[in-house]
Amino acid sequence: MVEEGNKSNPVGESVRANVRRLRAAKGYSYAELAERLEEIGWRIPVIGLRRIESGDRRVDVGDLMALAHVFNSSPLDLLVDPHADEGEVYQVTSSLVSTVESTREFIRGNQPLMDIANNSSPAASGWMSDFVTGLPPARGQKVWQKYIEQLRKDGDQ
Structure with missing residues (x-):
């Protein structure tokens, strides 16, 4: 229904x-x-x-x-309210929960949507490679570069 x-x-x-x-x-x-x-x-x-x-x-x-x-x-x-904090929870569906930041990046086409309720991230599930495969090559390359930079940055913390 x-x-x-x-x-x-x-x-x-x-x-x-x-x-x-x-x-x-x-x-x-x-x-x-x-x-x-x-x-x-x-x-x-x-x-x-x-x-x-x-x-x-x-x-x-x-x-x-x-x-x-x-x-x-x-x-x-x-x-997504532009004044919302990036770490704030964003309810996508009744069972899909993400963050404001992840949702914004998903809508911009920069990354797959991260489901924080089920602890699924692009890196853990292989979503990123599936996601990038569906993009035009030049855009896919930019998204991969941004993703790698973020992984390196996270690794330095």
Whole structure:
């Protein structure tokens, strides 16, 4: 059974809270936000915006992109609060838990998502090599280099 809205969806809950936070920070009413979205060719009526913030309407990828643009932000800032501490726990699903830092790097495409609840890390499970294999060669090489640098840095501590 698929749950409606964001109330049982941790990432949806994060998006909901960040939409509310950014709308308040910009001082937009629901009507103003709906109007700004219309100006860029994306329609979410006032009732839809209210339902997003209450958790009764999901945000799809198009909504995410349009809202980020109107807030002069990034989709990442809607998915993960930019003010959250990097070591803070980020609930991805009901059973997948990561850190804010790992989640941000995963969304940026820089590393696989680390599941701290099950102690699975990219290095321990071979995820990193699988992850890099799926990237374009130049990007994969950059990610590997960053990963090796981090391993060396961690080894020096």
